[in-house]
Amino acid sequence: MANIGSAKKTGRVRHDRAFPIFNTLFLILLMFITLYPVINTVAYSFNEGTDALRGNIGLFPRVFSTESYKSILSDSAVYQAAWISASKTVLITLLNLFWTSMLAYALSRKEYVLRKPITLLMVLTMYVNAGLIPNYLLISRTLHLSNSYLVYIIPTMFSCFNMIVIRTYIMGLPEALVESARIDGAGDIRIFWQIIFPLCKPVLATVALFVAVGSWNSWFDTYLYNGGKKELYTLQYLLKMKLATTQASANAAKATADAMKSVNLTTPVTIRCAITVIATVPILVVYPFLQKYFVTGIALGSVKE
Amino acid sequence: MDGISNKSNKNEGRRGFWGSVRKLKGQWQLMLLSIPMLIYILIFNYSPMWGWITAFQDYKPKLGIAGSKFVGLKNFKWLFGRADFIQSVRNTLGMSVINLVLGTVTSILLAILLNEVRQIKFKRVVQTVTYLPHFLSMVIVVGMAQNIFASNGPLNLLLMNLHLVKEPIFFLGEGKLFWWLVGVINVWKEVGWNTIIYIAAMTAIDPSLYEAASIDGAGRFNRIRYITLPGIKSTFIILLIMNIGHLMEAGFEIQYLLGSSLTMDWSQTIDVFVLKYGISKQQYGVATAAGIFKSVVAIILLFAANTIAKKLDENTLI
Numbered sequence: 001m002a003n004i005g006s007a008k009k010t011g012r013v014r015h016d017r018a019f020p021i022f023n024t025l026f027l028i029l030l031m032f033i034t035l036y037p038v039i040n041t042v043a044y045s046f047n048e049g050t051d052a053l054r055g056n057i058g059l060f061p062r063v064f065s066t067e068s069y070k071s072i073l074s075d076s077a078v079y080q081a082a083w084i085s086a087s088k089t090v091l092i093t094l095l096n097l098f099w100t101s102m103l104a105y106a107l108s109r110k111e112y113v114l115r116k117p118i119t120l121l122m123v124l125t126m127y128v129n130a131g132l133i134p135n136y137l138l139i140s141r142t143l144h145l146s147n148s149y150l151v152y153i154i155p156t157m158f159s160c161f162n163m164i165v166i167r168t169y170i171m172g173l174p175e176a177l178v179e180s181a182r183i184d185g186a187g188d189i190r191i192f193w194q195i196i197f198p199l200c201k202p203v204l205a206t207v208a209l210f211v212a213v214g215s216w217n218s219w220f221d222t223y224l225y226n227g228g229k230k231e232l233y234t235l236q237y238l239l240k241m242k243l244a245t246t247q248a249s250a251n252a253a254k255a256t257a258d259a260m261k262s263v264n265l266t267t268p269v270t271i272r273c274a275i276t277v278i279a280t281v282p283i284l285v286v287y288p289f290l291q292k293y294f295v296t297g298i299a300l301g302s303v304k305e
Numbered sequence: 306m307d308g309i310s311n312k313s314n315k316n317e318g319r320r321g322f323w324g325s326v327r328k329l330k331g332q333w334q335l336m337l338l339s340i341p342m343l344i345y346i347l348i349f350n351y352s353p354m355w356g357w358i359t360a361f362q363d364y365k366p367k368l369g370i371a372g373s374k375f376v377g378l379k380n381f382k383w384l385f386g387r388a389d390f391i392q393s394v395r396n397t398l399g400m401s402v403i404n405l406v407l408g409t410v411t412s413i414l415l416a417i418l419l420n421e422v423r424q425i426k427f428k429r430v431v432q433t434v435t436y437l438p439h440f441l442s443m444v445i446v447v448g449m450a451q452n453i454f455a456s457n458g459p460l461n462l463l464l465m466n467l468h469l470v471k472e473p474i475f476f477l478g479e480g481k482l483f484w485w486l487v488g489v490i491n492v493w494k495e496v497g498w499n500t501i502i503y504i505a506a507m508t509a510i511d512p513s514l515y516e517a518a519s520i521d522g523a524g525r526f527n528r529i530r531y532i533t534l535p536g537i538k539s540t541f542i543i544l545l546i547m548n549i550g551h552l553m554e555a556g557f558e559i560q561y562l563l564g565s566s567l568t569m570d571w572s573q574t575i576d577v578f579v580l581k582y583g584i585s586k587q588q589y590g591v592a593t594a595a596g597i598f599k600s601v602v603a604i605i606l607l608f609a610a611n612t613i614a615k616k617l618d619e620n621t622l623i
Contacts, residue, residue: 019421020421027418030415030431030435031430031435037449037450038437040459041449044452055457056457102339102342106335106338106339112335113325114329114336118343125350128354130356131353131593131596131597132584133584134353134354134357134593135356137356138356158346160346163342188335189337192338217441217442217444219442224584236444242448269452273448276445276449287440288433291433
C-alpha cells in the first residue's frame, strides 16, 4: 500500500514538473504564430518586387530592396491619405472623450430627473440598429454628408458603449467629491470639468485607445461615402484598393508575373506590404503605453453586464 | 449644511410630474451636459428607423419615403425566392457557429494556460503579443492572410515539407474551405483579446480553494476541472448568451475583403448581400428588408438563449 502511494506521488510530481515546460513551449509557439504574419509582411515589404511574386518568403527578404518604400514615399496620394487618417483620428478621439464623458457625468447623477429615460434611450441603441441602408440614406441623402470630410467626424463622434464604461467609472468615485464641491458653490458644469474630468484619466485612456484604433482602422466609411473623392481617401482605403488589385493580379497569376518581370522593381504585393507596415507603425508605437490601461477598461465594461 | 439638507427635504416633498418639472429647473446645468447628445442619438440612431418603411415599399430615391408605393411583403417574398439570399443566410449562420465554437474553446484554453504560468514577466509578454492582432485592421489582416495562405506561401511550403500534402492547397479559391479559413483567421486575431475577460474571472477565484484542493491531493488537471472551470462558468454563460444574440453578425469585412468570385457561394453573408443589393444595385427596399429580417432573427435568438440559460440554471439549482 505504502509503495503504491509513493509511486503515485512521484508520478504526480513528475507530471507537475513536465506541465510548466510544455506550457511554456506551447505559449512560445503561439507567440511565434501570432508574430509570423506580421514579420512576414515586413519581409515582403523589403523584398524586390518581381522576386516577391515567386512567393515562399518567410521571416527575411530574399532579395533585399527598399524600392517599394521609395515609390510610396514619392507618391503624394500616400501623404494625403496619411494626413486624412491622422487628422480624423485625433479629431474623433478628442470629440468622443469630450461628448461621451460629459453625458456620462450627467447620467451618473442620481438626483437628475431625466437620468432614467435618457439612459434607457442610450442603452437601447446598443441592441437595436436601424441597419446599413437606412443609415446610408440618412447620411448621404438627408444630411448630404457624402463627399466631405465631415462624414468621418459627425457620425462617429459619440459612442454609447464608451459612455456606459465612463459612467460606471464615475459612479465608483467617492460621492463626497461632488457634495463638497457643491457646498462650496460649484455648479455641475464646473464640477464635471474641474473635478470629475481630470479624475477619469485611466478610463479615458482606455476609451481613447479604442476610439483611436477604430477610427484609424476604418475603411468602410470612405468606401460608402467618399469613394468618389480621391483627396479624402484614408490609408486603410488605399490599402483596401491595393488588396483588390493584388487579388486581381493573383487571379491572373502567372501571365502578369511574366509581364511584370521585365518592367518593374515593385509589384502590387510589395507596395501593399509596405503601406501595411506604414499603417501599422502608429498602432505599434501607441499600444505599449496604453496597454496597462485597457485591461482595467475591459474589466470596467464587464461590470455593467 | 442645514440649508442643503432642508432644500433636499423640500425637493423630496414635491412629487409627481409638476414636482419633477420644478426640480428640473434647478438642474439646467445637467440638462446642458446631456441634451446635446440626446438630440444626437435621436438623429443618428433613432431617426433612420423611419427608413424601415422602405422595406414595405417599391422605394424610389427620387420619390422619397412619402412618395413611394407600398407593396406589402413583396420585398420579403422576393428575398426568400432567391437562392443567393438563402445561401447568404446559411453562410452567416455557418461562419458564426464556427467562430463562436472555435473562438470560445480556444480563448478558454489559452486563459487556463496563462493562468497556470507562474512567472509574471513571461505571462505579460505572452499577453502583450497575443493582444496585438486585435488592433490590426481587417484590411491589413486579410492582406497578411493572402500572403500566408497563397498557393506558394509559407503554409503550403510547410505542409509540403512535412509531406502532409503533395500539391499546394488552393486555400483562397476553395469555397468549401472558406468558412474554416475565416474561423482560423478570427481565432488568430482575437484569441488573446478574448482571454482578458476569462482571466479577469479567474483572478476573482479565491486562492484558498486551490490550496485546500492541493492539500486534499488534487492534481493540476483536477484543480482546473473542479475549481477554475466552475469559477468561470457564469462569465461563460453571459458571453454565450450575448454571442448567440450576435449569431446573425458573422461580420462582413473579412468576407467582403477575402471572398472572391471563386468562393462567392460560401463567402457571401447577409451583410455582404445587403451591401451588394442596397449600395451597388440601389435596390433599397429589398436590402432594408434583408436587414430587418436579420435584426428580427437576432432578437428572437437573444431571448431564446436567455430563456434557456435561465431554465438550465434553475435545473442546476434543484
